[in-house]
Amino acid sequence: MNLTYYPFRPFHVEPGKINVIDTGSSKMYFDLIQGFEDRTDTIRVSDDNLELKTIASQCSWYGDLMLTVDLNHLFKQKIQQRIIELMVDNQQVALLESGSKMVSQVTDASFLMDLPLEVTELPNIDKIMKFVGISFPKTLAENASEILETLIQTHVELGSQKCIVLTNVSHYVTTKQLTAINQLLKELQATLLIIEYSELKRVKKFRNSCYYYVDSDLVDWRDMS
Numbered sequence: 001m002n003l004t005y006y007p008f009r010p011f012h013v014e015p016g017k018i019n020v021i022d023t024g025s026s027k028m029y030f031d032l033i034q035g036f037e038d039r040t041d042t043i044r045v046s047d048d049n050l051e052l053k054t055i056a057s058q059c060s061w062y063g064d065l066m067l068t069v070d071l072n073h074l075f076k077q078k079i080q081q082r083i084i085e086l087m088v089d090n091q092q093v094a095l096l097e098s099g100s101k102m103v104s105q106v107t108d109a110s111f112l113m114d115l116p117l118e119v120t121e122l123p124n125i126d127k128i129m130k131f132v133g134i135s136f137p138k139t140l141a142e143n144a145s146e147i148l149e150t151l152i153q154t155h156v157e158l159g160s161q162k163c164i165v166l167t168n169v170s171h172y173v174t175t176k177q178l179t180a181i182n183q184l185l186k187e188l189q190a191t192l193l194i195i196e197y198s199e200l201k202r203v204k205k206f207r208n209s210c211y212y213y214v215d216s217d218l219v220d221w222r223d224m225s
Contacts, residue, residue, distance in 0.1 A: 001015075005028065005043050013193055015191045016189050018182050018185065020206045022213045023197060032195050071147065079134065080126070080129040081126075083129065084129060098128075145172075151164065166193075170205060
C-alpha cells in the first residue's frame with residue numbers, strides 16, 4: 001500500500017510490520033489525521049501498482065491508542081457474533097435449550113404471585129450472548145502495550161486485512177515493546193501505520209520499523225540520505 005500526501009512522493013507502507021510517518025510539521029500532522037478521519041481530502045491511498053483505492057477499503061483508523069481505543073466499544077458486538085458463527089449446531093441448540101429452561105424457571109416462579117404475568121418471548125442466541133456479558137477485562141485498559149497487542153489480534157481474528165492506523169503510540173509504548181509488536185505483526189501478517197508528531201527524527205525509537213521523517217520545514221529526510 002502507498003500513502004500520498006502532496007507534494008511528497010508516496011510513502012510505501014510495508015506489510016507485516018510497523019510503519020511510521022513522523023513529522024515536525026503540525027500542519028502535516030493535522031492533515032494526515034484529518035485525512036484518515038475522512039474529514040478532508042488531504043491524502044490518497046493506492047495499491048502496489050499505484051491504483052487509487054478508498055481509504056476506508058484499505059485502512060482501519062483507530063486514533064489515539066489510549067484516548068480513543070476502547071476495545072469493548074469497538075469489538076464487543078462483533079466478537080459475540082463471531083463466537084456464534086464458530087459454534088457448531090449442537091452447541092447452538094444446547095445454548096437455546098438452556099435459555100428456554102431459564103425462562104421456564106422464571107415463569108414457574110411467577111405463578112407464585114397473584115398477578116397476570118406472562119413471558120412475551122424466548123431469548124434467541126444474540127440475546128443470550130449479550131446476557132453472558134463476554135468482554136475484555138477492565139484491567140486491560142491500564143496497559144498500553146497490551147491494548148495494542150489485543151487490538152492487532154482482534155483485528156486479525158475478525159478477518160480484517162486492512163492496515164491498522166493509530167497515532168501517538170510513542171507516548172505510551174517503549175522501544176522494547178515496539179520490537180515485540182513488530183514480531184506479532186510478522187506472525188499474524190498484519191500491518192500497522194503510526195502517525196506521529198516530533199520535532200526530532202527518531203530512528204532509534206522505531207528501529208526495525210519502516211520509518212519516515214518530515215521535519216518542521218517540510219523536508220522529507222528520504223531526500224537527505
